[in-house]
Amino acid sequence: MAGVPSSTVEFVDREEADQRIPEVPRLEIDELIDQFLDRAHELKRARGRVWELLRSIQAVTGDLSLERVLRRIVEAACELVGAQYGALGVIGHDRGLEQFIYVGVDGQTAKSIGDLPEGKGLLGALISDPRPIRLRHMGDDDRSVGFPPGHPDMDSFLGVPVRVRDEVYGNLYLANSENGEFSADDEELVVALALAAGTAISNARLYREAELRQRWLEASAEVQEQLLSTSGEDPLRTIARKSIVIADADLVTVGLLTPARDEFVVEFAFGERADELVAQRFPLPGTIGERVIVGGQPYMTGIIGDPDFPGSHVASVIEVGPLISLPLRGNEEPRGLLTVARKRGRQAFSDTEVSMAAVFASHASVALELADVRAAEQRMIMLEDRDRIARDLHDHVIQELFAIGLSIEGAAGQLHSHPELAQRLHSRVEDLDRAIRRIRTSIFELRGNVAISREGLRQSILEVVSDVTPALGFAPNVTFAGLLDLEFDESLTADVIATVRETLTNVAKHAHATSVKVDVEIVHNELTINVVDNGVGIDNPGRASGIANLSARAHNHRGSFVVAPAPGGGTVASWKVMTR
Known part of the structure; x- marks a missing residue:
């Protein structure tokens, strides 16, 4: 204001400012600042965990090998939430654990533990009810069944299902958090990782199936080439030899039915203790083979020896687990069966493997039909050759013998003064007659059904x-x-x-x-x-x-x-x- 000293104006401004700013204790302001900083740190840590999740997802989805993908899922989950131990259990067709990929347990410890888990206790709870389970102490849960001798101590637990599309593929198990227990945030991060893992598993499975189909198709081309050839390896043997490699099986057999159709004989076998099965007869009643022959459809099972499943001939030499048995068809009915088996505890066969093995079985059926046709052709050639020989014997040899016999009889009739010599000549004529009769019998045996009817x-x-x-x-x-x-x-x-x-x-x-x-x-x-x-x-x-x-x-x-x-x-x- 004009005429008013500056000092007076400054005093008025401060006075007005003091009236506008409320009086707040310094301690409360410090608390607000501390809260702000804590939130900032939490946001920074959350951003860091998001980045860790993204890196984990990238590590999981960056490979197409199913075996490596499964292991990386476990490793990424342990790193993401600071777990000491981790495992991924793959659920099989029998609702048990088909595979168990673990991290944090060394080989010596795993060996001392013995057999891998079968999917009971907390592990089985996730299989029967696929929802996340988070525990501060595993021993406090009624579903916990304890650990076998030699197993490392485990306390805190986090289990999350891994889904591939709408199917529960397996479960991710984590134990012993570095923070003492797994938090709700840990659970959310692992659930997010499990979702990404499901996509990675799906892609790896598709890639694996594509590779598998390619190998089956290449083997099919080789078998087809062999079918068209009249020399080289027996096509049935080729089929058995290729099947054990492509299907990653432990034992493959090709069996053909006996005429009575109540037994079959193993013609070819490859794999563990295969020599003990070749040329052996096995009964059909009460076996998987009977189901295949009677039903005419492929049969797949998970574990031989289960009361719900019939037996199989391969169980006589190995402890059989997953198995495929397929009919070898003829024109009208099955002629035998192709059996592809893995040992107990190994991964079950996929639907793709079953369908591709069925294609191989169809090749075997064609091989049997071609073998019949070729055998009939060879038989016809043999019969035609026999008929030619029979004609030659009849038209030439017998006529010559008749002529010789007549000549001898004529000479004997002129030996009136030597009756003993004439009798000897007559005896030789009788010998020629008997020889002619035997030749005629041989002619008939050579011609067989070509010459006359069976009646x-x-x-x-x-x-x-x-x-x-x-x-x-x-x-x-x-x-x-x-x-x-x-x-x-x-x-x-x-x-x-x-x-x-x-x-x-x-x-x-x-x-x-x-x-x-x-x-x-x-x-x-x-x-x-x-x-x-x-x-x-x-x-x-x-x-x-x-x-x-x-x-x-x-x-x-x-x-x-x-x-x-x-x-x-x-x-x-x-x-x-x-x-x-």
Whole structure:
């Protein structure tokens, strides 16, 4: 103001200022400043923990190897909240712990502890109810079951589920906080890390499945190439050999069903103690193999030996855990099974591994069908070759023998002054006739089903001889003569078959013979069957009921049956009937 000294103005300003600023005690201002600084420190620490969380997430998500991702999750969680011990338990198909990745416990301590946890107590509580658990003292919780001998002391505990999409993949376990107990902030940080870990696990699993599919597809291409080849390794063996490597299995077998379909034989096996299974027979009833064969669908299980699961042949050589069994299909029904097994305690097979193994099983099915086709082709080639040989024998060899026989008979007829020499020549002609009959029998055996139908009398007799051969211990010498391939009355055919079977069976039971000749001949509607053995003979032919039956059969066709001693020892059984 004009005319007012400056000192007066300054005094007025101070007075007005004193009136505007309230009087506050200095102690209260210091407290406010301290609170502000504490909040600033908390914000700074929170920012630091956020940065630690981000670094942990980066460490967890920066790899595509599932094994390394799981370990980094545990390591990052321990560093994030200052835990002395940490572990990640992967939940298996049986709701137990399939894998247990731990940090903070050295190898010697782990060895002294023994088997890894099975998922009981607090660990099992998180499996049955996947919600975070935070404890100041584990021993205070009723769900705690204590620790095995040699286990390190653990007090504070924090457990958080790890989810992959909507599936609980496993649980993250932390123990012994450096601060004495885990805080609510620690819990929130670990929950956030578990969410990021779920994404990392999902990516690693997808990458692993992609790699796995690639390996299966490469192996499938190799198998397909082998299927098209007629040389080299058996495709079934290739399939078994590739399966054990790609599926990371401990034992793989390929088994084929027996004709009765109640057993199977292990054709190929690779892995632990595989040699003990090859060429072994195993029953199907009550086993996984029966389920696969009857149902025609793949079967996967977690642990063999559980009461809920049937047994498996691989359990006879190893302690089996996860297992896949797949049917090997034929055109109409399963032909065998492919079994891929891991030992107990190992990781279960994934759905991808099951589907890709099923593709391999389809290759095995194709291999079996191709093998059948090739075998049929080889059989046809063999039969055609036999038919060619039979034609040559019939058209050339037999005709030449006939010509030689006629020449000898002509020469014998001119030797009136040398009757002994003529008789010897006639004997040689008879030898040629017998040789021709044997050649004709061989021609028929060579042609087999190519030449005539299975209903022919000749074929029926050969089948009976083949059936009785094991009982005899040797193959009888069979010869045929005459038009035996004509169509005969069914009752006559049945009696002929019964006669040959009965006489050969009697030889096998009583004669103690080392050779038998069966001569079958038709001459002017008369059929003769002579069975000659070199055995001990028969004491009283009239007392044998079998002989009486054969006599009755011969009588029904206006014939006879006679049993007599053979000239050189043994027995001659002669059955003669009329065909018309």
